[in-house]
Amino acid sequence: MLRILRAAEYRSMPWKNGGGLTTEIAVSPADAGLDDFDWRVSMARVDGGGPFSGFAGVDRTLAVLEGEGVVLDIAGRPAATVTRSSAPLSFPADVPTQAALIAGPITDLNVMTRRGRMTHAVERVVISAPTDIRSAADATLILCLDGEIAVAGAAPVRIGPRDTLLLGPDVVKLRLEPARTASLFVIRIDRVAAND
Numbered sequence: 001m002l003r004i005l006r007a008a009e010y011r012s013m014p015w016k017n018g019g020g021l022t023t024e025i026a027v028s029p030a031d032a033g034l035d036d037f038d039w040r041v042s043m044a045r046v047d048g049g050g051p052f053s054g055f056a057g058v059d060r061t062l063a064v065l066e067g068e069g070v071v072l073d074i075a076g077r078p079a080a081t082v083t084r085s086s087a088p089l090s091f092p093a094d095v096p097t098q099a100a101l102i103a104g105p106i107t108d109l110n111v112m113t114r115r116g117r118m119t120h121a122v123e124r125v126v127i128s129a130p131t132d133i134r135s136a137a138d139a140t141l142i143l144c145l146d147g148e149i150a151v152a153g154a155a156p157v158r159i160g161p162r163d164t165l166l167l168g169p170d171v172v173k174l175r176l177e178p179a180r181t182a183s184l185f186v187i188r189i190d191r192v193a194a195n196d
Helices: none
Strands: 002-005 011-014 021-028 039-046 058-066 070-074 080-082 089-092 097-101 106-114 118-127 131-134 139-146 149-151 157-159 164-167 173-178 182-191
Touching: 021 139, 021 164, 039 139, 058 070, 058 080, 058 118, 070 089, 080 089, 106 118, 106 182, 118 131, 173 182
Parallel strands: none
Antiparallel strands: 002 164, 011 021, 021 039, 039 106, 058 089, 058 106, 070 080, 070 097, 118 182, 131 173, 139 164, 139 182, 149 157, 149 173
8 A cells, every 4th residue: 555645635733732733644543533543643833832732641753844943851851952953752742841942933743653552663864866665564654854756666656845655564665766865754653563
């Protein structure tokens, strides 16, 4: 399975704490709300500092897409700075977390999975030549941050800035051909194996 999720079709909604707007890229199950998803991938514009929404029993990874960055004060941890060039930061979504912007608004990427049910990994990839992306996950999302990429195959498809490819477990490898240098986020989501 390979689906193309176009940026123009993403769904916008208020944050759980009402402090801003989030743009939902994909959620599973497809009709899930903020309290019953297995996994959720979204982008949010953050105009000011303040508390993060709490999500009980959820693990979260945050990456900065636009802007200078953010300093996160996560309960029980030293303050962490996340910028466009730093690695995505993973932390529990159910501990008190405060955000302070470094210099003006940011747009961030949020990946959340229900703890004990799903796990996830987020990787930033920059490609300037044809590149194979290996999936080997229950679901893999490839968000094109900038540039344009073509997916090689019998019926080539192109995606542009903020579009996303959603791959099912049957797609093990995908060849991406950038029109020019492109920045991608590769998100791999797996179901936690049930204990016997």
